[in-house]
Amino acid sequence: MTVYMMQQIHANAWDKRREQFILKEVCRGRRxxxxxxxxxxxxxxxxxxxxxxxxxxxxxxxxxxxxxxxxxxxxxxxxxxxxxxxxxxxxxxxxxxxxxxxxxxxxxxxxxxxxxxxxxxxxxxxxxxxxxxxxxxxxxxxxxxxxxxxxxxxxxxxxxxxxxxxxxxxxxxxxxxxxxxxxxxxxxxxxxxxxxxxxxRLTQKTLPPIALLHRPELSRPDPVALQEKVEQAIDWVPLRTTALQHLWLAGISGTSEGYQCAIVAQGNPPLASVDPAIGIHNINEFLGNPGRAAPWLAIAAAAQAISRTPAPHMIISGEQDSESVWITVVSPLASHKENTA
Incomplete structure (x- = not known):
């Protein structure tokens, strides 16, 4: 009984440390x-x-x-x-x-x-x-x-x-x-x-924000990997899988593997909730490739749109000199406070 109790105490302590570690990492990811x-x-x-x-x-x-x-x-x-x-x-x-x-x-x-x-x-x-x-x-x-x-x-x-x-x-x-x-x-x-x-958010209290830029996720050009990163990006906010209303594609060539993976992801939640007629904005198609300015142009446009009509936007942008893509979310101001983790 003594040996069993010692093992149980050790297991409980390990579980508690693991739970604290996971919570800390989630809070860090949601900065x-x-x-x-x-x-x-x-x-x-x-x-x-x-x-x-x-x-x-x-x-x-x-x-x-x-x-x-x-x-x-x-x-x-x-x-x-x-x-x-x-x-x-x-x-x-x-x-x-x-x-x-x-x-x-x-x-x-x-x-x-x-x-x-x-x-x-x-x-x-x-x-x-x-x-x-x-x-x-x-x-x-x-x-x-x-x-x-x-x-x-x-x-x-x-x-x-x-x-x-x-x-x-x-x-x-x-x-x-x-x-x-x-x-x-x-x-x-x-x-x-x-x-x-x-x-x-922890230190800047002078200027009122117009939106929030959440942690970006880098994905290799693979449909399964990109889908996982899209889901992770909305979890950092966090958002419901039906909450997204706009998707920006920026700096992604229409012939690239990353673009093809993004098209596949549009048929699955959470991107399936975006109306393709009014909610998808492929900057390369109607403006041209903005180069290194691509993700920042999409983020700026999303932030200004949110200042008028609060709704979350997702940005999928190309990585320079690579087939990989970045996924991030710009959202209206959240009610929860920044965690110090």
Whole structure:
């Protein structure tokens, strides 16, 4: 009896430790970032200023047609920003940064002057990355914004996943700047500029969020694997399997394995609840491939749509130089509080 009781105590202690570990990992997985501001500019606008093009994106307004590219090639099927004709790429990038900072000055100005701003800069351009970074720093200095700014390493939604793991209690806000201007191979591409201001729910109490960006999941191009990741992505929110109303496909070639897997997933819950007539938005089809800006454009559009009509959106986006895809959810503000795990 004594031996049995000792074994039982040991087993109970192991079960309790395992339960605590699972709970901690679930809470860690369900971390999310506040979306404090979301701006985007595409060829849907006729003027140079940042204006709300969310309706055009939600209605899949097709502006992908053959035209002369930035480097003078004729009959290239792509979409161009309205002020890109006869403008040098470096001038266009500088103007885009200046205009984007004008729209972001208002939320950034409400932050404490010593509140750090971490910048993730993503660029698909014929300009070298170092030159694009220099142009951003120049625009930041000319904007007279006072918060200290520093670049962070990484790219795409991997940077969000890393931030949720290691910087969830950081006082810094995360500013994502993504653009594709004058791409090296313009065929079937889209010129876009996107800005997202993200904050930690544990530390950011100054600005009111408009939506939440949840933990992304990376899937290999396999139907079973992608279905599992889609289900995991909605579980991180968490959502009912019938809750999704919009699906964004961004930066995924129609001939890729990842795209075929995404099509298969649309026939299964939770994506089966999305109305294909009005709820599916394949950015590559009506705008062109936004390159590295693809996931950020979809997230910004989803956040702006949620600010009008609260409903969860899922984004499936391509991974650069890979057949794999990322899956994430943008949701209206949740009632539950952030866990410190």
């Amino acid at each position: 999310a970032l506040q979306i404090l501001a979301a701006e985007h500019r595409t060829a849907h606008v006729a003027e140079t200023q940042f204006t709300d093009t969310t309706d055009a994106l939600l209605h899949n307004e097709d502006i992908l047609f053959s035209q002369t590219s930035w480097d003078g090639q004729s009959s290239i099927r792509h979409s161009r920003l309205p002020d890109s004709v006869d403008v040098l790429p470096q001038t266009q990038v500088s103007s885009a940064f200046a205009e984007l900072l004008q729209t972001l000055t208002e939320p950034l100005s409400h932050l404490p002057q010593d509140n750090p701003v971490a910048v993730l800069l993503e660029s698909s351009s014929s300009l070298p990355d170092a030159q694009v970074r220099d142009l951003w720093q120049q625009a930041w200095l000319e904007s007279d914004l006072t918060p200290p700014m520093a670049f962070i390493p990484g790219h795409g939604l991997m940077a969000v996943d890393h931030w949720l793991d290691y910087r969830i209690q950081d006082k810094s806000v995360l500013l994502v700047i993504a653009l594709q201007i004058a791409p090296r191979q313009p065929d079937n591409t889209a010129e876009v500029v996107t800005g997202l201001l993200l904050g930690n």
